[in-house]
Amino acid sequence: MVAALETERLVGEPASAEHRDFVAELFGEPEVARWIWPEGREGSDGAGPRTPAQAEELLQRFLADWDSCGFGWWFLRERAGGRLVGDVVLQRAEVEGEQVVEVGWMMLPAFCGRATRPRPRGRRSRTASDRPAWTRWSPSRCRTTSRHAG
Numbered sequence: 001m002v003a004a005l006e007t008e009r010l011v012g013e014p015a016s017a018e019h020r021d022f023v024a025e026l027f028g029e030p031e032v033a034r035w036i037w038p039e040g041r042e043g044s045d046g047a048g049p050r051t052p053a054q055a056e057e058l059l060q061r062f063l064a065d066w067d068s069c070g071f072g073w074w075f076l077r078e079r080a081g082g083r084l085v086g087d088v089v090l091q092r093a094e095v096e097g098e099q100v101v102e103v104g105w106m107m108l109p110a111f112c113g114r115a116t117r118p119r120p121r122g123r124r125s126r127t128a129s130d131r132p133a134w135t136r137w138s139p140s141r142c143r144t145t146s147r148h149a150g
Contacts, residue, residue: 005074005088012074012088015062019075022084023062024055031109065091076107085111 005012013019026032027050037047050058065072071090078085086107093102 003071009079010076010085011079012076014066015059015073015075017059017063019084020056020059022075023059024050024052026087026106026108027055027058028052029108032106035106071101076105078111 027036030049033047033049062073069092073087073089073091075084076086076088077083086105088105089103091102091104093100095102
């Protein structure tokens with residue numbers, strides 16, 4: 001069973017083949033790509049927006065994550081109007097040699113600053129410059145850390 005993901009303004013839909021066009025739009029967006037695949041980032045498979053073929057590879061990975069982990073990517077739809085505007089992700093990652101679950105989100109630039117981004121409850125993790133940040137949670141140590149994406 002997939003956990004529901006809903007806020008006052010957004011509904012999260014688990015990744016599916018129906019999100020193919022949106023994945024191409026979101027990851028083909030230069031401003032989004034700048035945060036995820038910055039030029040010169042170690043381990044990056046290349047800077048810049050993804051092609052439709054690369055976006056399809058990403059979508060297949062997102063679908064496989066749900067099958068293998070039982071969690072993964074949700075695509076966010078505005079309640080008012082029904083437009084897909086971003087995503088929220090739980091994914092496995094390795095940080096400093098430790099296996100963690102990474103929590104992140106992205107919004108299409110046109111929807112940034114419109115009070116539609118997911119709002120964490122409880123203690124909020126912030127960065128000095130208030131840029132978008134990734135939060136990582138390690139179940140073995142029950143700790144959170146933040147770092148700038150990129």
